[in-house]
Amino acid sequence: MTNTPSVMESQLSVFSPDQARQEWNRVAAENPEVSRTHSALVDHLGLSSAAELSDPQHFGTSGTFKLSSAVPVPQEVANPPAQEVLTIESSLTVQSHTAQDQQVAECVASLVGSPAGLRVDRVFTLSTTSDQFVSGVKEHVTGSSGQLVTVDGWWDALKSCLSSSDCGGQCITAALTCPPATWAVYLACLAGRCGLCVVKCAACATCDCTWWCRIGAGCCNN
Template sequence: MSNTPLLAEEKLKVYSPEHAQREMARLDQSYEQLAVLRDAVPNLLGRSLDEADIQEPVGFGAAWELKEPYLAADAREGDRAVKTVESTLIVNSYNAGQEHVGVFASVLKTDTGEEQIDVFTLRTQDFLIDGVREYIPDSANPGSITVRDGWWDALVACLGRNCGSVCLGAALSCPKINWAAFLLCLAGRCGLCVIRCGACAACDCTWWCRPVAGCCNH
């Protein structure tokens, strides 16, 4: 069992609309925080959902396989060695006028049953790198949301650090129709690099996702 994990294979995954809907439905049943984020959408848009354009969920991600099972020195007692890691990003997009809101679920899971979920909302008017505000459920005030510097900032930092100017250029030139279209364009132009950065932003340096996603501590 190696302490220096090597990657054997990585595959891009783009979900069909049906698959994305099933995965979001599964997460809705298991993570009540998603309902809190959805309830906040009208306030973020500044109008009711009846007046908004709503897109069906879209999803994409990657699957990574290590050459041999990996167990880090900082693993918890009882943790099992990991051989494969999967990353998924699912988004529901809402837009009204100049306001664009996306409700996101970022999922990392392994062949040993580990699963790490991060749910959040991104809001923007222009999709500029510094023009995005991120929200999460407020643990101190149930049913409310609060601003966070988290996934988006980690993603942007990783793109600039690891993916080169092509990806940052794509972030400026991809169509600004809604969050789903924007991120699918970004993934199409940057490929696995942007997906790995999204996984890195969600991994938060956890031992079992570090080998494939890297370390982007929020």
């Protein structure tokens, strides 16, 4: 019988604004989908150019989950990796802007399973207004036509995770009372008041119950 691994050690952190800015620049340079989504966001907002966006603010988290043993590969996996997954690394990097009455965030959420080299990258946007900051959030990804399309997924999974028994009341209260200034300000407040649950839940929302990351990051059923 195969033993199910557990998280033996975890290192979770929230970036400083300067660290988050540097990480955003690195991620944007490596992933062409970031630029594509940025252009689609400008069009979606009805702006003539990106210069009409406010100066960006940044937020970011990172997490490393070291497992007690390798993740078993399910029999249904058609092309199993040549190497095992012993460590799962997560990251969330956000660049936020104000555009007219909209608060918008460009987001890159990633998970890497090492040493197998398995990877999940999610590039998406979040938009809302200051008067309906939590209840009015819309999530978009860039469709095949180059335009933003509405999806349900990462944000809903994050909220569900933050309201779970493991995180509980302090996260719910923070989500409802953190200042609806910009996404970077809001998320920094959420992380400050909710603790590292934000880092864990960001990883969980990114994993989407995929077999190799769910043991370390969790399964949020998004």
